[in-house]
Each structure stands twice: as C-alpha cells, then as structure tokens.
Amino acid sequence: MSQHTLIALLQDRPGVLHRTVTLLRRRGFNIASLAVGRSEVPGISRMTLVVDASDATQVVSQLDRLVEVIGVTDVTNEHAVQRETALAKIVASPSRLHQLVDIVAAHGARVLHVGDDEMIVEITDTPERVELFIAFIRPEGLAELMRTGRLAMMRGRTTTRLEAPAHYRDQADGAPHEEVAA
Amino acid sequence: MSLPSSTTSSSPGSSGPTHNATSAPRTGAHRTGAQVMCEALIREGASVMFGIPGGCIMPFYHAMWEYRDALRHVLCRHEQGAGHAAEGYARATGQVGVCIGTSGPGATNLVTPIADAWMDGTPLIAITGQVPSHLLGTDAFQETDITGITVPITKHNFLVTRADELPRVFREAFHIARTGRPGPVLIDITKDAQLARLVPDWDVAMDLPGYRPTGFHPELAHAYGAVPSNADAIEACAALLHAAARPLILAGNGVIQGGATRELRALAEQTGIPVITTLHGLGVMPHDHPLALGMPGMHGWVHVNRAIQQCDVLLNIGSRFDDRVTGKASTFAPHAKVIHVDIDAAEIGKLVRADIGIVSDCRPVLEALAVSLSAATATDATRDRRPWLTEIARMRDDHMPRQGYTRRDRSAPLMPHDVFDAFNANFRDRQDWRVVTDVGQHQMWAAQLIDWSRPRSHITSGGAGTMGFSLPAAMGAAIADPERTVWVIVGDGGFQMTSCELATIAQEGLTNLKIAVINNGYLGMVRQWQQLFEGRRYSGTPLTGPDFSKLAEAHGLRGITVDHADDAVLAIQTAWAQHSCVLIDFRVEREANVFPMVPAGRSIGDMMLTESADASQHDSSPRVASHHATSHHAASPAASPSVSPSAKA
Numbered sequence: 001m002s003q004h005t006l007i008a009l010l011q012d013r014p015g016v017l018h019r020t021v022t023l024l025r026r027r028g029f030n031i032a033s034l035a036v037g038r039s040e041v042p043g044i045s046r047m048t049l050v051v052d053a054s055d056a057t058q059v060v061s062q063l064d065r066l067v068e069v070i071g072v073t074d075v076t077n078e079h080a081v082q083r084e085t086a087l088a089k090i091v092a093s094p095s096r097l098h099q100l101v102d103i104v105a106a107h108g109a110r111v112l113h114v115g116d117d118e119m120i121v122e123i124t125d126t127p128e129r130v131e132l133f134i135a136f137i138r139p140e141g142l143a144e145l146m147r148t149g150r151l152a153m154m155r156g157r158t159t160t161r162l163e164a165p166a167h168y169r170d171q172a173d174g175a176p177h178e179e180v181a182a
Numbered sequence: 183m184s185l186p187s188s189t190t191s192s193s194p195g196s197s198g199p200t201h202n203a204t205s206a207p208r209t210g211a212h213r214t215g216a217q218v219m220c221e222a223l224i225r226e227g228a229s230v231m232f233g234i235p236g237g238c239i240m241p242f243y244h245a246m247w248e249y250r251d252a253l254r255h256v257l258c259r260h261e262q263g264a265g266h267a268a269e270g271y272a273r274a275t276g277q278v279g280v281c282i283g284t285s286g287p288g289a290t291n292l293v294t295p296i297a298d299a300w301m302d303g304t305p306l307i308a309i310t311g312q313v314p315s316h317l318l319g320t321d322a323f324q325e326t327d328i329t330g331i332t333v334p335i336t337k338h339n340f341l342v343t344r345a346d347e348l349p350r351v352f353r354e355a356f357h358i359a360r361t362g363r364p365g366p367v368l369i370d371i372t373k374d375a376q377l378a379r380l381v382p383d384w385d386v387a388m389d390l391p392g393y394r395p396t397g398f399h400p401e402l403a404h405a406y407g408a409v410p411s412n413a414d415a416i417e418a419c420a421a422l423l424h425a426a427a428r429p430l431i432l433a434g435n436g437v438i439q440g441g442a443t444r445e446l447r448a449l450a451e452q453t454g455i456p457v458i459t460t461l462h463g464l465g466v467m468p469h470d471h472p473l474a475l476g477m478p479g480m481h482g483w484v485h486v487n488r489a490i491q492q493c494d495v496l497l498n499i500g501s502r503f504d505d506r507v508t509g510k511a512s513t514f515a516p517h518a519k520v521i522h523v524d525i526d527a528a529e530i531g532k533l534v535r536a537d538i539g540i541v542s543d544c545r546p547v548l549e550a551l552a553v554s555l556s557a558a559t560a561t562d563a564t565r566d567r568r569p570w571l572t573e574i575a576r577m578r579d580d581h582m583p584r585q586g587y588t589r590r591d592r593s594a595p596l597m598p599h600d601v602f603d604a605f606n607a608n609f610r611d612r613q614d615w616r617v618v619t620d621v622g623q624h625q626m627w628a629a630q631l632i633d634w635s636r637p638r639s640h641i642t643s644g645g646a647g648t649m650g651f652s653l654p655a656a657m658g659a660a661i662a663d664p665e666r667t668v669w670v671i672v673g674d675g676g677f678q679m680t681s682c683e684l685a686t687i688a689q690e691g692l693t694n695l696k697i698a699v700i701n702n703g704y705l706g707m708v709r710q711w712q713q714l715f716e717g718r719r720y721s722g723t724p725l726t727g728p729d730f731s732k733l734a735e736a737h738g739l740r741g742i743t744v745d746h747a748d749d750a751v752l753a754i755q756t757a758w759a760q761h762s763c764v765l766i767d768f769r770v771e772r773e774a775n776v777f778p779m780v781p782a783g784r785s786i787g788d789m790m791l792t793e794s795a796d797a798s799q800h801d802s803s804p805r806v807a808s809h810h811a812t813s814h815h816a817a818s819p820a821a822s823p824s825v826s827p828s829a830k831a
Contacts, residue, residue: 022333061528067338070392
C-alpha cells in the first residue's frame with residue numbers, strides 16, 4: 001500500500017480536527033502523519049496529511065464532504081516540497097557528544113543544546129533524509145524523539161488556497177492574492 | 183422556504199398564560215436565545231416539532247408557549263420516537279423534520295434516529311439542550327458530549343454557547359440539512375445561551391466556505407473516468423445508453439428527493455429502457471408500467487437480478503449501491519458499463535466502479551440526457567430493444583409463479599401475502615394513502631407485494647434498518663399530511679420497540695393513522711436466517727407480546743384481530759372507514775419466509791427461491807400470542823426440522 005500526501009484547508013474552529021480524525025478512523029484510513037496549523041488567512045488552517053492508501057480518491061472525497069473542510073488536494077504526484085522537523089535527545093559520554101556535534105552538523109542537523117551527557121539536535125529535511133538521520137543517531141544513544149509530521153507545499157505559483165473564500169482573504173492584511181488556477 | 187415576515191413579527195402567543203404579558207417580542211426588540219430559536223425555526227419554515235422537555239432545554243419550552251400557534255409541539259413518549267416522527271414528517275413532505283431532546287439521556291436517545299436519517303439521507307434538525315457553558319466538561323448532571331457522539335452520524339453539528347450565534351447557526355443548520363444529499367444536523371445549545379438576551383441579527387450571512395452541496399468537483403475528475411465536466415459526461419453517458427443493447431436504469435431515493443420522478447418516467451419511455459427501483463425508490467415508476475421491473479437485491483425479483491447480471495449499460499440514478507442491492511459488489515453487473523449519478527461525490531466509485539460518474543442532482547441530468555438522446559435518435563435509428571425486453575419478460579414469466587404465493591387451500595393459515603393482497607385490494611384506485619414499514623420480513627413482503635405507484639407513498643428505514651422506526655415515523659407522516667391515511671405495517675418485534683408511542687397517537691388524535699401488525703411471534707427475519715443457514719437454531723427469536731388489539735384499546739384506540747385470510751380485506755376497509763386510529767393484529771403463519779433471497783455476501787445471481795425441501799415444513803401450531811411464550815431449548819443443527827421449537831413445552 002502506498003502513501004498519499006494531502007493538503008487540506010480547514011475552517012479554524014473547535015472540533016474540526018476531531019471531525020477529520022474521526023472520519024479517517026471510521027472509514028478505515030490509516031494516518032501516517034498529520035500536521036496542522038494556522039494558514040496565511042485568518043480563520044483558516046492548513047493541514048498536511050499522509051495516509052496509507054493505494055487510492056486516495058475516497059479519502060479526498062470523504063474529507064471534502066466535511067462542512068468545515070474547504071478543500072483537499074492530493075499532492076503526492078505534484079512534485080511538492082516536503083519537509084519534516086524532528087527533535088532528538090542523544091545521551092552519550094561527554095567525549096562522544098563532543099564528536100557528535102560535528103557529525104550531526106554534517107547531516108544538516110542543528111545542535112540546540114549540549115549538556116554534560118546529553119544534547120538536543122534538530123533536523124529539518126525531506127522525510128526520507130529525516131528517517132536516515134534518525135537511523136544514524138539511534139545507536140548513538142537516542143533517548144527521546146519528537147517529530148512534527150510532514151509539511152508539504154506545491155511548487156510554482158499554484159497554491160492550495162484557491163478555494164479560500166473572499167471574505168476570509170480580505171481579512172489577510174492586504175496580503176497579495178496572486179493565484180494561478182490549478 | 184421562510185414564512186412571510188409577518189409571521190414572526192405578529193404576536194403568536196396572544197392568548198394563554200405566557201410568562202410575558204405582552205406576548206412575543208416585536209421585531210428589533212430584545213429577546214431571549216430561546217425566543218430566537220423559535221423565531222429561527224419559523225423563519226426556516228418549520229411548523230411542527232417532536233420532542234420531550236427536560237432541565238437544560240426548559241428555556242426553549244418556556245419560549246415555545248408564546249409561539250404555539252405557529253409552532254406545534256408534539257410530545258412523544260421517548261426521544262427515539264420524536265426523532266423518527268421528525269424523519270417521517272420529512273420523508274412524507276420533503277421538508278426538514280425537527281426533533282428536540284434535553285441534555286444527557288434526552289440527547290443520546292436521539293442518536294438512533296439521527297443515525298437512521300444519516301443513512302437514508304433524511305433532512306433532520308435535532309435540537310438538544312446542554313448544560314450551562316460554565317459547567318461544560320465537568321460531568322455535570324445530565325451532561326453528555328452529544329456533538330462528539332454525533333460527529334460520524336451527522337452532516338454537521340453545532341455547539342452553541344452564545345445566543346448571538348443562534349440566527350447564523352439555525353440558518354446554516356437548515357441549509358446543510360436540506361441541500362445536497364439531505365441529512366441530519368444537530369444543534370446543541372447551552373442553557374445559558376437559551377436564557378441570554380439579545381437583539382437578533384437576522385441578516386447575518388452564513389459562513390460555510392467548505393460546503394459545496396452540489397456540483398462537479400474538478401479535483402476528482404480522474405476518479406470519474408476523466409470527464410472534464412458534467413456536460414461532457416452527459417454526452418458520453420447518452421452515447422453509451424444509445425448504443426446499448428441491454429440497458430437498465432436503477433432508480434433510487436435520489437430521484438424522489440430530487441423531485442425527478444416525472445423526468446425519470448419520461449426518459450424511460452423515450453428510450454424504452456426498463457427501470458428497476460431500490461427499496462427507497464419504490465413508487466417512482468407505477469408498478470404496472472410496462473418498463474417497471476421492480477426491486478433488485480437481496481430480496482429482489484429473480485428477473486430483476488438476472489437483468490442486472492446481463493445488462494450491458496447500467497444507469498444508476500440516485501442510489502448508492504448499498505450492499506443489499508449489489509450483493510457481492512465485485513460480481514455485480516459484470517458485463518455492464520456503469521454510469522453513476524449521485525449528488526454526493528463520495529459515493530461515486532465507493533462500492534461499484536463507475537465508468538462515468540456525474541455528481542449532480544438527478545433532475546438536471548435526466549433532463550439533459552433526454553435532450554441529448556433525442557438528438558442522437560434523430561440522426562441514428564433507435565436501437566431495437568425488443569429482444570432485451572422480451573428476454574426480461576421471459577425471465578419474469580419463468581420465475582414469477584414461484585415468487586408468488588398463490589393461495590390454494592382456504593383452510594390454510596393466514597399467510598402474510600394474504601394481508602398484502604388485501605392491502606392492494608383496498609389501495610386500488612385510491613391515492614390517499616401512504617405506507618410506513620418497519621424492518622424485517624414484513625418490510626420485504628411489503629416492498630415486493632404492494633402495488634407502489636407514487637413517490638413518497640412508501641416510507642421505511644433502509645440503510646440503518648432501525649426496528650421501531652415505523653410507528654413514530656408514521657406519526658410524523660400523519661401530522662404532515664392529514665389528508666392521507668398512513669398505514670403502519672410492522673412486525674410484532676419492531677412494534678414492541680416503540681409501541682409506547684400509541685399514547686402519543688391517542689393524545690394527538692391521529693385518526694388518519696392505522697396500524698397493521700404482521701404478528702408471527704418471532705423476530706421473523708432473524709428466524710428465517712436461522713432456519714435457512716443455522717439449522718433451525720431459533721436462538722433469541724421466539725417472541726411473545728400482549729394482545730395488540732387490547733393494547734390499542736387500552737390507549738383509547740380501536741383494535742381488530744384477524745386470523746383468517748377471508749377477513750383481511752374487510753378488516754382493512756373497516757379500519758380505514760373509522761374516525762379513529764385502528765390497530766389490526768394480523769396473526770399470520772409463524773414460519774413463512776421471504777423469497778427470493780440472496781444469502782448475505784453472495785452474488786445477486788445466486789438466489790434461493792424456496793427453503794430446501796427438508797426445511798419446508800411449517801409449524802402448524804395455533805398462532806395466538808400466548809403460545810409464543812414457551813421457550814425453546816436450543817435445537818442443535820441436527821435436530822429434526824419437523825420439530826416445532828415453540829410448540830414444545
């Protein structure tokens with residue numbers, strides 16, 4: 001079964017995440033990752049959802065049926081920019097920590113904190129490279145891992161805010177509204 | 183849909199002991215949230231509500247008194263009854279039904295009718311009281327998270343904690359309930375919001391940017407056979423139908439909900455394409471129309487299911503390919519190009535692949551197809567469909583005799599089909615009736631045997647299969663349309679689930695409601711499965727009940743008991759003529775079965791037409807209710823089939 005990456009625009013209201021997750025659970029779709037937060041338009045959230053499904057048509061159309069879901073786009077084959085952030089705590093001897101500072105930097109990770117026998121690093125990269133990095137640090141004493149889930153954004157001037165209604169956009173502090181129809 | 187504004191600005195509560203001596207408030211004046219709820223309902227066209235009061239909904243009931251001339255409240259005996267009554271009202275009229283419950287158990291008792299309305303696409307507004315907002319989340323007395331509970335079974339729901347949200351929320355709720363594929367919407371309103379005072383803004387706009395009730399969704403085009411627009415899909419669809427040698431139309435609830443009955447008949451007649459109708463589509467084609475074939479599926483007719491398995495193009499208009507229609511979906515209509523017209527995009531391709539999918543209301547599609555096909559026939563000779571119709575007629579002639587129940591022995595017990603024959607004798611040439619059925623054997627017999635000819639003349643619980651639906655739903659239908667007699671046809675099992683509503687019927691004086699209990703002393707459909715597939719292990723299915731005629735009489739209604747086929751016609755006639763609700767207790771053969779039958783999960787080509795020979799002996803014990811009491815020791819699958827479990831002490 002393959003994975004599909006979907007971007008959804010939601011009204012920012014209490015319970016909207018509950019509705020989304022309840023629907024996915026009850027229709028039997030497995031959520032691989034889910035990241036949601038406020039969008040550039042006040043009152044509207046944007047969600048990146050990764051589901052395990054060979055065909056995402058049902059996921060898209062069922063999600064789209066929710067009243068508070070403004071639109072859903074399957075960006076799996078859209079060559080979208082995809083990123084994930086992970087925080088990792090590594091517990092190791094002071095000497096090994098000292099070596100690791102340079103090694104994790106070579107992976108593109110940032111060292112956020114170094115203590116006597118532990119450190120916290122952050123990596124923001126493609127989901128594949130985040131996986132590789134975690135595989136690398138796991139034997140080094142990975143003590144705690146926190147991941148954001150995948151974020152995705154389509155390239156080019158195409159946006160996933162096409163269906164955001166005018167009265168929401170008007171509240172967006174004069175942000176430019178140049179959008180190209182998909 | 184809203185009433186003239188004079189209705190809301192007049193003084194509905196001008197008589198009677200209102201809490202407010204000056205009666206309902208003037209336009210522009212302060213009023214309570216509860217008063218705003220009443221006025222919002224009136225503005226949305228509601229005139230009847232079914233419900234039960236309680237602590238957290240009391241402010242609404244307090245306000246309701248002032249508006250009672252415009253808003254009739256029907257006190258039910260259980261919130262489930264209130265919900266089904268609102269469904270029956272909606273199904274009879276096409277308008278939104280309204281039901282009310284208080285917080286906690288009042289709200290949870292509405293869950294079953296809400297789920298029922300969800301499955302059958304019935305427009306329903308459920309209004310529930312909620313604990314005051316400062317107590318939300320504290321497990322306060324009678325607090326239940328009803329918005330959380332009903333998320334998967336509503337189109338949408340609202341928790342209102344501020345009175346100034348009420349005008350917008352009611353407008354949005356009715357809009358959502360009645361547009362697109364209709365369905366239930368729940369509004370949960372905290373007690374403090376009902377009590378708060380405000381000047382309502384009735385011009386507030388709806389805020390539903392994500393709600394697109396109809397129309398083509400271009401992002402999903404790839405799933406619908408890559409047709410770029412509905413117009414192109416219609417052309418492709420017309421071309422398929424025009425070229426088809428063995429086409430079929432499958433018409434469902436969407437044709438009735440979309441008010442497209444006339445257009446459907448016109449298209450069938452224009453093209454000569456025969457029409458099969460789902461349980462909820464019954465009545466869209468007159469039963470005696472030469473192109474009307476009847477119902478497909480688990481208890482569909484043999485020739486209908488065979489026609490599906492042979493057809494080369496299947497136009498499904500307004501039906502969602504329920505598994506009771508398709509049987510094993512992967513073997514359904516194996517030779518057909520499938521065209522699926524549904525107002526709900528999520529239904530296209532969900533269960534049966536669609537070669538062409540059209541997301542639309544039914545009527546515009548039927549109209550466009552008629553135009554498109556008449557252009558096609560103008561340039562090209564109409565395909566000769568006579569061989570196909572002849573083949574279907576042959577299949578019907580081969581199998582109808584075995585499907586029928588021809589009475590040969592007048593001394594034989596009253597068979598269920600005798601009752602349905604008697605109904606047809608009474609229904610003939612009359613338009614002033616509806617039938618509301620429950621769930622089980624009687625429901626399938628009614629669907630098969632009654633001569634359906636009008637849309638909305640048949641109301642039942644389809645998708646959810648809710649036993650207990652019929653009696654309260656019939657109350658709603660009877661109140662919605664007092665000019666028509668509403669016949670409840672119900673099994674003795676389902677009847678006992680909501681029979682407390684007899685008291686509501688008596689209190690409301692519903693003289694146009696009549697009840698026929700098909701009483702066989704079993705939960706009959708389960709018993710049938712046990713007989714056919716589980717070696718007659720009648721576990722949990724023998725059923726006793728009170729004397730139903732006397733139960734009706736105890737409520738101040740009339741009761742008739744019928745034991746013989748000869749009495750059935752007259753009993754129905756008598757009941758119909760009485761200016762009272764009348765219950766007829768038809769004590770029928772206990773182990774009659776519904777055939778044809780497709781075993782669950784099998785292909786619809788795989789039909790049983792009778793019991794196997796060794797299972798065909800019926801219990802001939804007297805069928806009086808008192809005999810039903812004897813329990814039966816679980817018969818092993820190997821037990822002699824001639825042993826009548828319920829007749830053994």
